[in-house]
Amino acid sequence: xxxxxxxxxxxxxxxxxxxxxxxxxxxxxxxxxxxxxxxxxxxxxxxxxxxxxxxxxxxxxxxxxxxxxxxxxxxxxxxxxxxxxxxxxxxxxxxxxxxxxxxxxxxxxxxxxxxxxxxxxxxxxxxxxxxxx
Numbered sequence: 001x002x003x004x005x006x007x008x009x010x011x012x013x014x015x016x017x018x019x020x021x022x023x024x025x026x027x028x029x030x031x032x033x034x035x036x037x038x039x040x041x042x043x044x045x046x047x048x049x050x051x052x053x054x055x056x057x058x059x060x061x062x063x064x065x066x067x068x069x070x071x072x073x074x075x076x077x078x079x080x081x082x083x084x085x086x087x088x089x090x091x092x093x094x095x096x097x098x099x100x101x102x103x104x105x106x107x108x109x110x111x112x113x114x115x116x117x118x119x120x121x122x123x124x125x126x127x128x129x130x131x132x133x
Contacts, residue, residue: 002042002099003052004091006078011054013081015044015091015099021106022093023131024124026114029063033070034079037118038110041090042103049081049089107131 002019005012019042030039051058054073058080062069071082084090093103105124108114112128120126 002096004095004097004100006054006073006076006080006095008073008076008078010075011057011073011078011080012052013091013095014050014052015042015048016050017044017048018102019044019091019096019100020102020104022103022124023090023107023109024105025109026118027110028113029066029068030110031113031115037115039070039079039090040093041084042093042096043084043088043090045088049091 002015003012022040022042024038024040026038031037033039057074058071059074060069060071060082069082071080072078073080079092081089081091096103105122107127108120108124109127109131110129111126
């Protein structure tokens with residue numbers, strides 16, 4: 001089980017399964033969204049995810065004419081969990097405050113789009129574009 005919350009603590013969640021694999025998306029959309037080298041997330045099944053408090057404070061922005069979206073706390077602006085696909089949620093890895101002791105970078109996606117200054121130095125599997133298991 002893992003737990004997490006935003007910077008101000010108004011939004012909190014729990015995951016009822018073990019989390020371990022971290023995905024880093026290096027696409028240009030995620031770079032602009034975070035202002036860094038991309039979005040760093042854990043992906044879990046919807047059935048294993050539950051909001052504990054503050055669900056009403058979750059805002060979501062959808063990129064026009066695209067399926068990309070990001071969620072954030074309307075109070076503090078922290079990135080928040082959001083819809084990955086119909087069956088799964090993504091959780092920004094930095095939000096996990098408990099139960100994340102086994103987290104490790106397992107996959108880098110959209111490596112073709114990474115910033116020129118971004119150096120991948122871990123053992124995560126590199127995918128030139130979208131994740132392919």
